[in-house]
Every structure is written in structure tokens, then in C-alpha cells.
Amino acid sequence: MKRTLVARSIGALGLVAMLACQGAPPAEQAATGSPPANLTMFAALPDAPPPLAGNPMTPAKVELGKMLYFDPRLSRSWLISCNTCHNLALGGVDLEQTSIGHGWQRGPRNAPTVLNAVFNIAQFWDGRAKDLAEQAKGPLQASVEMSSSPDRVVETLKSIPEYVERFTAVFPDEADPVTFDNMAHAIEAFEATLLTPSRFDSYLRGDAQALAADEKAGLDLFVSKGCAGCHNGVNVGGSNYYPFGVVQKPGSDILPPGDKGRAAVTHSASDDYVFRAPTLRNVGITPPYFHSGVVWDLSDAVEVMGNAQLGMALTPDERTSIVTFLASLTGTQPKVEYPVLPTHTAATPRPVWQVDTAPSGQH
Numbered sequence: 001m002k003r004t005l006v007a008r009s010i011g012a013l014g015l016v017a018m019l020a021c022q023g024a025p026p027a028e029q030a031a032t033g034s035p036p037a038n039l040t041m042f043a044a045l046p047d048a049p050p051p052l053a054g055n056p057m058t059p060a061k062v063e064l065g066k067m068l069y070f071d072p073r074l075s076r077s078w079l080i081s082c083n084t085c086h087n088l089a090l091g092g093v094d095l096e097q098t099s100i101g102h103g104w105q106r107g108p109r110n111a112p113t114v115l116n117a118v119f120n121i122a123q124f125w126d127g128r129a130k131d132l133a134e135q136a137k138g139p140l141q142a143s144v145e146m147s148s149s150p151d152r153v154v155e156t157l158k159s160i161p162e163y164v165e166r167f168t169a170v171f172p173d174e175a176d177p178v179t180f181d182n183m184a185h186a187i188e189a190f191e192a193t194l195l196t197p198s199r200f201d202s203y204l205r206g207d208a209q210a211l212a213a214d215e216k217a218g219l220d221l222f223v224s225k226g227c228a229g230c231h232n233g234v235n236v237g238g239s240n241y242y243p244f245g246v247v248q249k250p251g252s253d254i255l256p257p258g259d260k261g262r263a264a265v266t267h268s269a270s271d272d273y274v275f276r277a278p279t280l281r282n283v284g285i286t287p288p289y290f291h292s293g294v295v296w297d298l299s300d301a302v303e304v305m306g307n308a309q310l311g312m313a314l315t316p317d318e319r320t321s322i323v324t325f326l327a328s329l330t331g332t333q334p335k336v337e338y339p340v341l342p343t344h345t346a347a348t349p350r351p352v353w354q355v356d357t358a359p360s361g362q363h
């Protein structure tokens with residue numbers, strides 16, 4: 001496969017490719033910083049977060065968002081924060097088949113990573129939240145997750161003077177800055193900073209040495225077998241929706257019949273079992289796989305994809321090669337200093353662990 005790739009670039013790039021083999025940097029790529037010609041379906045991760053619609057980023061907003069992200073008192077039990085299920089020490093996931101939330105209740109889906117999530121076309125496996133700010137309001141209210149309510153969250157924040165001061169400073173033009181929406185905007189700003197540049201990005205920017213030969217061979221397979229048809233763009237995924245089982249429907253253990261995916265959002269039968277192709281950045285450290293979270297081994301997940309999405313049985317060697325490439329998508333993890341959170345007061349609503357007092361809600 002490597003040979004096919006090189007053969008395609010013979011011509012104008014032939015000399016460059018040969019020089020690259022001898023260890024010299026590929027002059028043309030280095031000059032433009034653009035991806036190799038056959039990899040234009042991907043894009044390198046930018047150095048900085050993209051602008052957020054209606055939510056200008058400031059350092060103070062990012063800091064506030066970080067505090068909120070780590071504050072378990074936003075949950076009804078005072079036990080669960082965003083970081084419980086999107087643990088930034090663990091690649092932004094909880095390593096559970098499906099997440100466990102309020103009162104030890106298990107939710108229906110695997111938690112996707114928050115890392116680089118700002119670049120996804122929309123949030124959730126079914127894309128039902130248009131952006132991170134809309135998304136952040138879901139888990140707080142979901143009865144099986146943080147089990148709170150907008151009123152309870154605002155009451156909690158207003159009962160803690162340092163939060164009131166910080167919201168006032170971050171949203172200076174607003175008469176009543178401590179709102180559920182502003183909480184979501186601050187969390188979104190923090191999440192947008194959680195980017196993980198990898199060696200694959202250096203490769204896309206023209207550093208031909210950034211990937212080892214076996215990783216490049218895996219990348220060639222990833223492209224030539226058709227994986228990149230759905231897992232592409234800046235997040236190597238996250239950019240569109242596809243049926244899970246384009247060619248062959250996976251078994252009901254992997255694709256539970258009760259979860260119809262995007263059809264629940266669009267109410268269109270043609271979206272039955274349609275899910276967003278997830279980002280494959282950091283996939284090597286974020287098992288288990290699929291929205292059902294039942295597959296632990298990345299090579300097994302690749303095998304499922306070959307059969308279900310492409311109708312091809314990949315050989316063990318091909319799977320190993322693709323997995324080797326996927327591991328190169330594990331990027332430098334963001335260094336996050338654990339925040340010291342302001343003390344609650346007598347006015348802060350006390351923790352409730354019971355499940356039956358939970359409001360219903362949708363995440």
C-alpha cells in the first residue's frame with residue numbers, strides 16, 4: 001500500500017518523494033505547510049481554538065469554565081462533575097461501557113471524549129446539540145447524570161460569592177450575569193481549549209519524518225480501504241452522520257435495537273441507526289468503543305468497521321497496521337491545573353443522593 005501511495009506521487013513530486021526516503025525534508029510540503037497530496041481530506045489541528053459563535057473567549061472565561069467543569073456541586077449529589085465522566089486525566093472519557101451517574105444509575109450510551117470536541121459538526125452520538133454550549137446544559141439536567149435543574153444550578157452559583165464575582169467580571173455588560181446560559185458559555189470556552197496536537201498533525205503540515213514507516217503504512221490502508229471516506233476532516237471523524245451498518249448490520253450486542261440514533265433527532269426513518277462518525281483522535285486511549293461501548297479492543301473495533309461499513313474482512317495484519325496508525329492520533333494531552341473551588345455557604349442547596357427526587361431531563 002505504501003508503494004501505491006508513492007507511485008501516485010511520482011511525477012512532479014517524484015524527486016521530492018525520493019529525497020524524503022533519504023531523510024531530507026520534502027521541500028514542497030515544508031514550503032506550503034499543506035498536507036501530502038493524497039491526504040487533503042484531513043486537516044491539521046489548529047494551534048488555537050476556533051472562534052465560538054456568540055461566545056468570545058477570554059482567559060477569565062476559560063478559567064471560570066474550568067472551575068465549573070470540575071465543580072461536583074453543580075450535580076444534585078455534589079459527587080459528579082463533568083470531569084467524572086470526561087476525565088481529563090484519562091483522555092476525556094470515563095472508560096465505562098456506558099456512563100454511571102446520579103444514584104449509580106447507568107446511562108444508555110458510552111461517553112465520547114471532550115478533547116477536540118469543539119471541531120465536531122455537532123455534539124452527541126446523534127448530533128442533537130448544535131454546539132458545546134447547548135450540549136453542556138444536557139448532563140446537568142439528565143436524571144441519570146448530574147440530576148440537577150437550571151434553577152438549582154443558578155441558586156448554587158449565586159450562593160457562592162466568588163462565583164458571583166467571577167460571572168460579573170466575565171459577563172460585564174449583563175444585569176444578571178449568573179445564568180444557566182452563561183454557565184454553559186463559560187464551560188464551552190474551557191472545553192474549546194482542550195486540543196491535542198499529535199504527530200499526525202506534524203505529518204500533515206509537511207514533516208515527513210513525524211510518522212514512522214509502519215504508521216504511514218497504516219495510514220495508507222486507512223485511506224485506501226475507505227475509512228477516511230467517513231473519518232476525515234480536522235477530527236479524523238466528527239464531521240458527518242452515517243448508518244452504523246452501511247453494508248452489514250452489526251449484531252444486536254454492538255448495535256442495540258432500542259437505540260435508533262439520529263432518527264430520534266430528525267424523526268426520519270431514513271436516519272434509523274445513523275450515528276455521527278466519531279473523531280478518531282486519541283482513540284487509542286479512549287476505549288471501550290462505539291455508542292454502545294461494548295468493544296474494548298481497538299483491533300476488534302476496526303474489524304467491525306471493515307465488515308459493517310465497508311463490507312470487507314480485513315486481515316489481522318491489516319487491522320494491526322491500521323491500529324498502529326490510529327495510535328499516532330494520540331496527541332499531547334492538555335495540561336490542566338486542578339482548580340481550587342470557592343467554599344459553599346449556608347445558602348447553597350445541600351446534596352441529595354436519592355434517586356426518586358430527581359427531576360426528569362434529557363441529556
Ligand code: HEC
Pocket residue numbers: 069080081082083084085086098099100101102107109110111112113114117120122123124125126132135136137139140144145146187363
Ligand atoms: C454521568 C456521566 C456524564 C456526565 C456527568 C457528563 N457527561 Fe458529557 N457525556 C456523557 C455521555 C454518556 C455522552 C454521550 C451521550 C449521547 O450521545 O447521547 C456525553 C456527551 C458529551 C459531549 C459530546 C461529545 C461528542 O463528541 O459528541 C460533550 C462535549 C460533553 N458530554 C461534555 C460534558 C460536560 C461539559 C459536562 C458537565 C456539564 C458533562 N459532559 C457531564 C456522559 C456524561
Ligand code: HEC
Pocket residue numbers: 222225226227228229230231241242243244246275276277278279280283286288289290291292301302305306309310322
Ligand atoms: C460509512 C462511514 C464509515 C466508514 C467507511 C468507517 N467508519 Fe468507523 N465509524 C463510523 C460510524 C458512524 C461510527 C460510530 C458507530 C456507532 O458507535 O454508532 C464509527 C466508529 C468507529 C470507531 C469507534 C470509535 C469510538 O470512539 O468509539 C472506530 C475505531 C472506527 N470507526 C474506525 C474505522 C476504521 C478503521 C474504518 C475503516 C476500516 C472505518 N472506521 C470506516 C463510520 C464509518
